[in-house]
Amino acid sequence: MTGKQTWAIPEGYIPEESTGPEPEMISHESLCVLNTADEDATLEITVYFTDREPVGPYEKTVPAERTEHFRFNEFEDPEEIPKGEPFASVLESDVPVVCQHTRLDSRQAENALLSTIAHPGE
Amino acid sequence: MTGKQTWAIPEGYIPEESTGPEPEMISHESLCVLNTADEDATLEITVYFTDREPVGPYEKTVPAERTEHFRFNEFEDPEEIPKGEPFASVLESDVPVVCQHTRLDSRQAENALLSTIAHPGE
Amino acid sequence: MTGKQTWAIPEGYIPEESTGPEPEMISHESLCVLNTADEDATLEITVYFTDREPVGPYEKTVPAERTEHFRFNEFEDPEEIPKGEPFASVLESDVPVVCQHTRLDSRQAENALLSTIAHPGE
Amino acid sequence: MTGKQTWAIPEGYIPEESTGPEPEMISHESLCVLNTADEDATLEITVYFTDREPVGPYEKTVPAERTEHFRFNEFEDPEEIPKGEPFASVLESDVPVVCQHTRLDSRQAENALLSTIAHPGE
Numbered sequence: 001m002t003g004k005q006t007w008a009i010p011e012g013y014i015p016e017e018s019t020g021p022e023p024e025m026i027s028h029e030s031l032c033v034l035n036t037a038d039e040d041a042t043l044e045i046t047v048y049f050t051d052r053e054p055v056g057p058y059e060k061t062v063p064a065e066r067t068e069h070f071r072f073n074e075f076e077d078p079e080e081i082p083k084g085e086p087f088a089s090v091l092e093s094d095v096p097v098v099c100q101h102t103r104l105d106s107r108q109a110e111n112a113l114l115s116t117i118a119h120p121g122e
Numbered sequence: 123m124t125g126k127q128t129w130a131i132p133e134g135y136i137p138e139e140s141t142g143p144e145p146e147m148i149s150h151e152s153l154c155v156l157n158t159a160d161e162d163a164t165l166e167i168t169v170y171f172t173d174r175e176p177v178g179p180y181e182k183t184v185p186a187e188r189t190e191h192f193r194f195n196e197f198e199d200p201e202e203i204p205k206g207e208p209f210a211s212v213l214e215s216d217v218p219v220v221c222q223h224t225r226l227d228s229r230q231a232e233n234a235l236l237s238t239i240a241h242p243g244e
Numbered sequence: 245m246t247g248k249q250t251w252a253i254p255e256g257y258i259p260e261e262s263t264g265p266e267p268e269m270i271s272h273e274s275l276c277v278l279n280t281a282d283e284d285a286t287l288e289i290t291v292y293f294t295d296r297e298p299v300g301p302y303e304k305t306v307p308a309e310r311t312e313h314f315r316f317n318e319f320e321d322p323e324e325i326p327k328g329e330p331f332a333s334v335l336e337s338d339v340p341v342v343c344q345h346t347r348l349d350s351r352q353a354e355n356a357l358l359s360t361i362a363h364p365g366e
Numbered sequence: 367m368t369g370k371q372t373w374a375i376p377e378g379y380i381p382e383e384s385t386g387p388e389p390e391m392i393s394h395e396s397l398c399v400l401n402t403a404d405e406d407a408t409l410e411i412t413v414y415f416t417d418r419e420p421v422g423p424y425e426k427t428v429p430a431e432r433t434e435h436f437r438f439n440e441f442e443d444p445e446e447i448p449k450g451e452p453f454a455s456v457l458e459s460d461v462p463v464v465c466q467h468t469r470l471d472s473r474q475a476e477n478a479l480l481s482t483i484a485h486p487g488e
Contacts, residue, residue: 002488003374008125010154010189010222011237032376034414034454048156048189067376067414067454088156088189088220098454098485100376103237114237115377115469116360116482119220122124130247132276132311132344133359170278170311210278210311210342225359238360238482241342244246252369254398254433254466255481292400292433332400332433332464347481358481363464366368 003036003096006121011101012047012087014073029072031091032100035062041095047072047081048088055079062097069102091118125158125218128243133223134169134209136195151194153213154222157184163217169194169203170210177201184219191224213240247280247340250365255345256291256331258317273316275335276344279306285339291316291325292332299323306341313346335362369402369462372487377467378413378453380439395438397457398466401428407461413438413447414454421445428463435468457484 014029035041041064044057058075062068072081072089081087091099099118136151157163163186166179180197184190194203194211203209213221221240258273279285285308288301302319306312316325316333325331335343343362380395401407407430410423424441428434438447438455447453457465465484 002372003485006124008156008158008220010156010220010239011152011191011224012154012189013191030377032378032452032454034374034376034456036374036414036456048158048187050188050190054187065414065420066416067378067452068416069377069379069452086154086189086191088154090156090158098374098376100482100485101237102377114224115467116222116238117376117485119125119222119239119242120485128246130278130280130342132278132342132361133274133313133346134276134311135313170280170309172310172312176309208276208311208313210276212278212280223359238344241247241344241361241364250368252400252402252464254400254464254483255396255435255468256433257435292402292431294432294434298431330398330433330435332398334400334402345481358468360466360482363369363466363483363486 003034003098004120005093005096007091007099007118008088008121009099009101009118010088012072012089013085013103014081014083016084030102031070031072031089032067032102033062033070033091034067034098035095036065037095038064039095040064041093041097043097044092046090047075048090050086057092125156125220126242127215127218129213129221129240130210130243131221131223131240132210134194134211135207135225136203136205138206152224153192153194153211154189154224155184155192155213156189156220157217158187159217160186161217162186163215163219165219166214168212169197170212172208179214247278247342248364249337249340251335251343251362252332252365253343253345253362254332256316256333257329257347258325258327260328274346275314275316275333276311276346277306277314277335278311278342279308279339281339282308283339284308285337285341287341288336290334291319292334294330301336369400369464370486371459371462373457373465373484374454374487375467375484376454378438378455379451379469380447380449382450396468397436397438397455398433398468399428399436399457400433400464401461402431403461404430405461406430407459407463409463410458412456413441414456416452423458
């Protein structure tokens with residue numbers, strides 16, 4: 001399996017409210033990353049906004065032959081991502097990985113889901 | 123990050139009704155555009171219909187290193203996009219960008235979501 | 245805008261039941277096709293099943309510079325597509341088009357949505 | 367129609383609970399595979415986790431000119447996939463196929479759906 005070293009996700013939005021049992025049903029955006037290589041992948045994630053400079057890199061690791069499903073609402077360093085505000089993200093990895101974007105939205109009584117494979121850079 | 127200068131979204135539909143607090147929960151289709159370049163992107167969006175000539179271009183700007191999440195239900199110039207009618211769209215940009223399509227549908231009591239990376243042109 | 249002449253959608257399923265006002269909220273799978281060319285596109289759609297021979301071609305037209313959002317539950321010739329049964333589809337077009345797949349599922353009281361750009365053939 | 371022999375799906379999660387009539391509304395993740403070739407496709411699916419070695423291959427067949435919609439919650443050999451835990455998957459096929467990922471989530475009273483074409487390997 002060959003992945004890519006760069007991925008972009010233009011859509012990002014962490015709803016301000018949630019309904020249902022925590023932490024499973026907290027509204028969240030996830031970045032699902034699969035590393036099928038036999039070495040660890042070091043990720044640098046940059047977050048883009050509508051009205052200010054990009055923030056990052058957020059550094060993450062996906063061990064060899066593992067998957068990690070990161071939640072943007074748990075990003076802390078260098079700073080938290082504000083809720084209720086549009087953002088976008090770019091992931092750079094030192095080894096090829098595959099990246100998928102998912103949102104669980106529980107603002108209303110029942111949850112809604114969206115997902116797409118991210119856009120691979122070149 | 124290298125994007126593309128042309129993107130197509132065959133699906134488009136602005137529901138006529140909404141449920142829930144405005145403006146957050148108004149039914150809408152979004153065009154999420156990420157510009158990672160160090161120069162502003164000027165977009166020209168053309169909207170296609172089932173039974174009449176295409177309309178456009180709608181001109182939009184995404185500043186350098188910013189993202190914009192445009193809502194089709196807020197497009198006004200050259201004309202509004204009618205609700206309850208299928209449409210499609212093509213985005214042309216003077217610098218490479220990445221484009222994702224999202225719909226929030228609140229016609230019924232709970233919202234539903236869909237999303238996909240748009241189709242990159244060549 | 246350059247599209248492709250072949251598109252595949254492995255997922256297909258027309259729910260047997262619906263909730264909500266007809267025809268808008270009838271459960272349906274849609275095939276959204278955008279033709280940006282200046283000539284009409286003639287489509288031949290083949291439908292695949294789990295346990296019997298493929299059916300088709302279903303012939304459809306998307307006029308020049310138009311979009312059409314076809315619903316699989318309205319396909320009739322050469323035969324209707326059964327509800328409550330998995331299927332898949334392949335679209336062949338004589339001019340390049342772009343194709344997106346969407347499902348509205350209203351089996352339960354609130355609707356759910358999914359969508360993805362189809363897989364372009366080569 | 368030309369498919370690919372390798373596909374990756376970074377997102378995977380089988381919810382622990384379901385609401386609604388079984389088996390139709392049981393929460394599930396599906397792997398929809400379309401084989402348009404005139405020979406059977408033999409699939410080897412490997413499942414990746416966050417904290418332990420990958421499991422597999424799960425062997426499946428998609429007959430010539432057929433589609434199969436496999437549910438991860440029905441995988442048994444070499445072992446079941448645990449519920450409530452993130453996973454990812456890679457599909458290898460001996461003939462080119464097309465692969466789409468879908469989740470039906472019925473943890474809350476109304477269902478939610480997500481879907482995306484998987485990422486094709488090279």
